[in-house]
Amino acid sequence: xxxxxxxxxxxxxxxxxxxxxxxxxxxxxxxxxxxxxxxxxxxxxxxxxxxxxxxxxxxxxxxxxxxxxxxxxxxxxxxxxxxxxxxxxxxxxxxxxxxxxxxxxxxxxxxxxxxxxxxxxxxxxxxxxxxxxxxxxxxxxxxxxxxxxxxxxxxxxxxxxxxxxxxxxxxxxxxxxxxxxxxxxxxxxxxxxxxxxxxxxxxxxxxxxxxxxxxxxxxxxxxxxxxxxxxxxxxxxxxxxxxxxxxxxxxxxxxxxxxxxxxxxxxxxxxxxxxxxxxxxxxxxxxxxxxxxxxxxxxxxxxxxxxxxxxxxxxxxxxxxxxxxxxxxxxxxxxxxxxxxxxxxxxxxxxxxxxxxxxxxxxxxxxxxxxxxxxxxxxxxxxxxxxxxxxxxxxxxxxxxxxxxxxxxxxxxxxxxxxxxxxxxxxxxxxxxxxxxxxxxxxxxxxxxxxxxxxxxxxxxxxxxxxxxxxxxxxxxxxxxxxxxxxxxxxxxxxxxxxxxxxxxxxxxxxxxxxxxxxxxxxxxxxxxxxxxxxxxxxxxxxxxxxxxxxxxxxxxxxxxxxxxxxxxxxxxxxxxxxx
RNA sequence: GCCCUCGUAGCACAACGGAUAGUGUACCGGCCUCCGAAGCCGAUGAUGCCAGUUCGAUUCUGGCCGAGGGCACCA
Numbered sequence: 001x002x003x004x005x006x007x008x009x010x011x012x013x014x015x016x017x018x019x020x021x022x023x024x025x026x027x028x029x030x031x032x033x034x035x036x037x038x039x040x041x042x043x044x045x046x047x048x049x050x051x052x053x054x055x056x057x058x059x060x061x062x063x064x065x066x067x068x069x070x071x072x073x074x075x076x077x078x079x080x081x082x083x084x085x086x087x088x089x090x091x092x093x094x095x096x097x098x099x100x101x102x103x104x105x106x107x108x109x110x111x112x113x114x115x116x117x118x119x120x121x122x123x124x125x126x127x128x129x130x131x132x133x134x135x136x137x138x139x140x141x142x143x144x145x146x147x148x149x150x151x152x153x154x155x156x157x158x159x160x161x162x163x164x165x166x167x168x169x170x171x172x173x174x175x176x177x178x179x180x181x182x183x184x185x186x187x188x189x190x191x192x193x194x195x196x197x198x199x200x201x202x203x204x205x206x207x208x209x210x211x212x213x214x215x216x217x218x219x220x221x222x223x224x225x226x227x228x229x230x231x232x233x234x235x236x237x238x239x240x241x242x243x244x245x246x247x248x249x250x251x252x253x254x255x256x257x258x259x260x261x262x263x264x265x266x267x268x269x270x271x272x273x274x275x276x277x278x279x280x281x282x283x284x285x286x287x288x289x290x291x292x293x294x295x296x297x298x299x300x301x302x303x304x305x306x307x308x309x310x311x312x313x314x315x316x317x318x319x320x321x322x323x324x325x326x327x328x329x330x331x332x333x334x335x336x337x338x339x340x341x342x343x344x345x346x347x348x349x350x351x352x353x354x355x356x357x358x359x360x361x362x363x364x365x366x367x368x369x370x371x372x373x374x375x376x377x378x379x380x381x382x383x384x385x386x387x388x389x390x391x392x393x394x395x396x397x398x399x400x401x402x403x404x405x406x407x408x409x410x411x412x413x414x415x416x417x418x419x420x421x422x423x424x425x426x427x428x429x430x431x432x433x434x435x436x437x438x439x440x441x442x443x444x445x446x447x448x449x450x451x452x453x454x455x456x457x458x459x460x461x462x463x464x465x466x467x468x469x470x471x472x473x474x475x476x477x478x479x480x481x482x483x484x485x486x487x488x489x490x491x492x493x494x495x496x497x498x499x500x501x502x503x504x505x506x507x508x509x510x511x512x513x514x515x516x517x518x519x520x521x522x523x524x525x526x527x528x529x530x531x532x533x534x535x536x537x538x539x540x541x542x543x544x545x546x547x548x549x550x551x552x553x554x555x556x557x558x559x560x561x562x563x564x565x566x567x568x569x570x571x572x573x574x575x576x577x578x579x580x
Numbered sequence: 581g582c583c584c585u586c587g588u589a590g591c592a593c594a595a596c597g598g599a600u601a602g603u604g605u606a607c608c609g610g611c612c613u614c615c616g617a618a619g620c621c622g623a624u625g626a627u628g629c630c631a632g633u634u635c636g637a638u639u640c641u642g643g644c645c646g647a648g649g650g651c652a653c654c655a
Contacts, residue, residue, distance in 0.1 A: 308655090411593085
């Protein structure tokens with residue numbers, strides 16, 4: 001990507017310069033998009049950063065840097081100084097045109113980072129208890145985790161998505177008891193429903209199925225638990241599928257316990273001296289314990305001899321490391337934030353680098369209905385399922401709604417509002433732009449349009465057909481399939497065309513930001529900007545015109561927009577309809 | 581009480597410590613004999629309060645006010 005190239009050239013040119021100034025190395029500087037209204041493509045803050053160590057004014061330093069760089073930045077057309085001392089660069093048209101060609105040649109590889117394939121990442125998300133259907137709040141974690149996985153995959157990492165099924169412990173026990181109680185009710189017996197049981201109606205339905213499939217003598221608690229968990233897990237998987245989320249791996253907590261992995265890792269902790277027994281229970285004592293870290297100390301084995309969630313979680317995370325992953329990403333609800341230091345502490349105690357574990361906390365979704373807070377509890381049975389919302393507002397609107405926000409903002413989701421004002425969701429703005437471009441291609445394929453008149457031209461160089469097919473197998477069948485001409489991208493020189501090319505070239509950089517910040521929301525903002533520029537271009541210039549070669553070039557440009565748009569939307573789990 | 585996150589326009593959200601704080605919606609005024617008006621152009625409108633660090637603070641630090649969430653031998 002062109003920003004990488006610019007950075008390489010800057011480093012090469014300024015490394016020696018920095019040494020001459022007595023600096024050990026160049027500080028890590030930013031290359032970013034200047035604010036609107038600045039006549040430059042890339043801004044660099046190097047002079048501002050160096051002002052203090054070199055005790056010179058930023059403007060004077062910028063001037064010095066400009067002189068040093070003048071002859072050594074071939075990717076750049078113009079270097080200027082603005083504001084407090086920004087070094088601004090302008091791309092020559094040919095650089096942008098070359099980048100456009102790169103995009104058209106292989107969109108699906110555009111943005112891939114070298115060397116990433118070697119790194120194995122395990123991203124765990126949703127992991128809701130298999131005790132009931134997913135509710136809307138889970139949707140946020142699902143959307144976040146899935147999109148992040150898609151983005152990391154696109155960058156080239158080897159990504160595995162995993163769902164941790166909490167199918168051991170009190171909650172599923174309670175589900176089993178609730179199920180048996182409902183069965184007894186159906187048989188006409190009067191029973192007292194478990195106090196902390198699951199009151200949702202879905203348990204009644206489950207009971208009917210259970211009774212139909214399992215003969216009475218076999219209806220033990222264990223059987224009820226495994227039956228209910230299996231059904232609920234299947235249900236969750238179906239909901240996620242409808243939400244466009246696919247998991248690679250479903251990891252069972254019960255299986256972890258069964259294999260004795262909890263004993264194994266707790267024993268390892270004990271040998272390292274991090275385990276104590278007190279008050280009839282077994283405790284974890286965090287490494288380098290200080291008074292203020294007391295809260296990291298937690299019970300591993302309860303007085304009744306059962307493992308706590310914390311104990312199994314230690315084993316689970318250790319197991320993830322042992323499975324050979326370089327990086328672990330956990331997507332948790334913000335209500336688990338106090339839990340992060342404990343898990344990291346335990347990993348450190350076991351000898352794993354805690355920095356290889358990244359926990360992304362997403363704030364909870366505050367559900368309201370007409371402004372009134374809606375209670376979300378599986379046990380009480382009062383909750384709005386993800387499925388309900390999907391049915392009402394649709395997958396695309398829902399995915400985009402969650403994906404366009406950073407994980408750290410508590411967001412309000414008003415059910416009635418979401419149902420009424422789905423048009424408020426900017427996802428339609430993006431989909432409309434995509435459909436509009438597809439429509440132009442359909443138009444271009446018609447007889448008498450500027451595009452098809454060139455069919456007899458010699459087929460030298462890349463053709464729209466060839467490059468489109470390579471980049472997107474979906475295309476090339478009907479809409480651009482008939483277009484055949486050499487494409488001269490150097491014809492693209494209007495301001496609006498240039499702006500579009502520039503925006504397209506920023507795609508890889510944007511994905512890096514997502515990766516660094518652990519959030520897909522920059523994709524949403526990027527796509528909105530891209531579409532705005534496309535519509536602006538569309539408003540100023542005709543794509544299909546009398547000038548055949550220009551028509552071809554513009555078809556190439558908007559095809560790149562279309563493909564990046566489609567790719568970006570797919571990273572958010574949103575579809576890109578060809579018409580709407 | 582202690583800890584975490586968040587306070588940006590009527591509403592919902594953006595902005596690695598940078599330049600004129602962006603976008604969508606809502607409201608107001610324009611634009612379809614021409615590739616999709618689910619669009620475009622224009623106008624109005626915002627960093628909770630008070631200090632501090634800095635050449636420069638929406639961003640970092642402290643305090644205050646407000647919202648949400650944690651502080652289990654639950655998961």
